[in-house]
Amino acid sequence: MPESEIEKILSDAQTFLKQEQALFGNTLYHEKKITKPSTAAIVEKVERTESTMAVKKKIETPAPVKKSPIIEEWNSAADIVDLNKQICNCMKCALGKTRTKFVFGVGNPNADLMVIGEAPGADEDAQGIPFVGRAGQLLTKILEAIQFKREDVYIANILKCRPPNNRKPNPDEVEQCEPYLIKQIELIKPKLILCVGLTAAHTLLKTEESLTSLRASVHNYHGVPTFVTYHPAALLRNPNWKKPTWEDVQKLRKMYDELKTN
Ligand code: URA
Numbered sequence: 001m002p003e004s005e006i007e008k009i010l011s012d013a014q015t016f017l018k019q020e021q022a023l024f025g026n027t028l029y030h031e032k033k034i035t036k037p038s039t040a041a042i043v044e045k046v047e048r049t050e051s052t053m054a055v056k057k058k059i060e061t062p063a064p065v066k067k068s069p070i071i072e073e074w075n076s077a078a079d080i081v082d083l084n085k086q087i088c089n090c091m092k093c094a095l096g097k098t099r100t101k102f103v104f105g106v107g108n109p110n111a112d113l114m115v116i117g118e119a120p121g122a123d124e125d126a127q128g129i130p131f132v133g134r135a136g137q138l139l140t141k142i143l144e145a146i147q148f149k150r151e152d153v154y155i156a157n158i159l160k161c162r163p164p165n166n167r168k169p170n171p172d173e174v175e176q177c178e179p180y181l182i183k184q185i186e187l188i189k190p191k192l193i194l195c196v197g198l199t200a201a202h203t204l205l206k207t208e209e210s211l212t213s214l215r216a217s218v219h220n221y222h223g224v225p226t227f228v229t230y231h232p233a234a235l236l237r238n239p240n241w242k243k244p245t246w247e248d249v250q251k252l253r254k255m256y257d258e259l260k261t262n
């Protein structure tokens, strides 16, 4: 083998190891190679695991889309840029008064993967871009670990405005803001959705199930396979959740590859 090739391999290996270390610390997780299962096989496997774990019933029926009773103009937005323009001055809830910037969403308007978080934090509020703080940087690394660049995917939150002191979104705030996200999903038409954390999962899937239970299966959000995993901010607090998160996103990547080749 020519020396330049050996150098390239060594450099790739070093890059990989540095990334793994950044993500998971000094523990190396080894993934067993699985020979290309079909999407059906993946789903079946998830379901089997689910039944053996006696996890609660998989959510089969898509939750009804909550439409606002009044048809507002933004509802007919033709694309994501248009939608942002129409809603970015929103004052439907009190957060409109306290926000610095409206945090609409970022990424590829034709993304195959949409990542949904909870709400902007201080950094996001200042910059108007979701997931740019510490948790956001970890999310970027998690995506890179499964060969997605930030720019390839679309990243948005349940709430577009920062709740003061990073408190959890109130039900009325979620109710006012969720229709915007529904419209974003409708316009982007992702092939897969990843909910990070319970707020995103509970809002989209209309359930109160635990994160452990929700992680155990692939859900159906209006026909879009939807994965649930830990919120990157939770991983910063509890590094023990990094390994399960890594496993979740590997499953997502496998299903993505299957969908692309089928
Ligand atoms: N946490 C979130 O859920 N979303 C962000 O945009 C940033 C932090």
Ligand code: URA
Binding pocket: 196, 197, 198, 199, 211, 229, 230, 231, 232, 234
């Ligand atoms: N609880 C949460 O709310 N989110 C997580 O990601 C993990 C536990």
